[in-house]
Amino acid sequence: MHEAAIALAVLREAEKLAKSLAAKPKLVEVVVGELQNIDIDVLSEYLRMNLREVMPGVEYRITTEPPVLRCEQCSHEWRLDMSELSPDAREAIHFLPEALHAYVRCPKCGSRDLKVVRGREIRVRVYG
Amino acid sequence: MVNVAESDPRLSGVEYQLSKVEEVIIVVSTKGGVGKSTLTALLGLALAEKGVSTGLLDVDFASPTLHVILGVPARVELEEVMGVKPYKVIDNLYILSPVFFAGETSLPLRGEEDVDALLELFTIGNWEGVNTLVIDTPPGLGDTQLTLFKLLRSVAADKTRVIAVTTPSRLSIKSLERSLPLVEELLHKKPIIVVNMADSFSPRLRVKEYVVAGAIRLDDRLEEAVGSPDKLRMTEAYKDVAAIVDKISRP
Ligand SMILES: Nc1ncnc2c1ncn2[C@@H]1O[C@H](COP(=O)(O)OP(=O)(O)OP(=O)(O)O)[C@@H](O)[C@H]1O
């Protein structure tokens, strides 16, 4: 599963971040861009099972970030509704978010020359 | 006092995925159309025939062609295990290409997105069971190559090598010679030179102080072999690449 690979990367990254922290780590926050189309329940389950082993006593939280796109041709900015895409498109974008350029057009002018303003990445934050 | 730290977990993901392979070979050239993709495909076929489990990765997002050379369709079913497993071409040969996700459509990607797409492919590619990973790059020394070099230097420095391809054309050699010091500086590795579309003079070619690992003949039967691993293995070009593999293989 893609979620398992992400959970593993998140755990490894959180460990590294914890070392750079001056305080004792208390909370790991994972910010997931919705463009990644990650199954949050599955990711959450992986983190629940493994975090206590890697960082005992540390809580975790998953926050999602809705995708906002901007058209580079006409500057229109909008929030992408992932549920309006075909299952094929969602699957492709799940693996490779940049594949969205093959499936999504600007609702104003029809261009595929788009920029993802928000909601693409996954970030890990560790709070002390 | 810092009490919150943030970062992108992809680097850790890439490090994990690449920890599974024994060696990485990047194929580059500053000049376009000199035969990087052809060499990558033939290297894969030659290594596979020697019994080396080989993975091929196409990071030419503007114009992926590796799958075309090997006769792999753009739409394939990929198995989802700790990311995605690459597609099996033949025994010992696997491929991962952006076309598996975007289809045969050109993507309008700007530099930053090119880099994101590259990192994402490395994060999801599960090369478990693959010994040697060969990476086909777009022409030039731009965002893709710079990111790739930096990435591999930070997570797979000891196992990475780079092959720079040229034709015997003076333009191509000039372009190559100009680029080699920069490649070396960025990757901390001496590039291995391969001369493609070679004539009878090419084996004696000198490219500054760099090692020319071998030459691949100009082979007019290559075109009809495109799309078929079996036919590719019967070409003269393939034999030359197999000889190069013997020469650069680690003992
Ligand atoms: N040794 C050879 N003999 C004859 N034709 C060749 C040989 N090597 C490559 N070719 C042909 O030359 C063309 C360019 O090759 P190829 O696509 O591999 O180059 P490239 O460096 O990957 O190009 P690009 O820079 O666009 O990625 C193709 O049509 C290929 O079949």
Ligand SMILES: [Mg+2]
């Ligand atoms: Mg090519």
Ligand SMILES: [Zn+2]
């Ligand atoms: Zn528009």
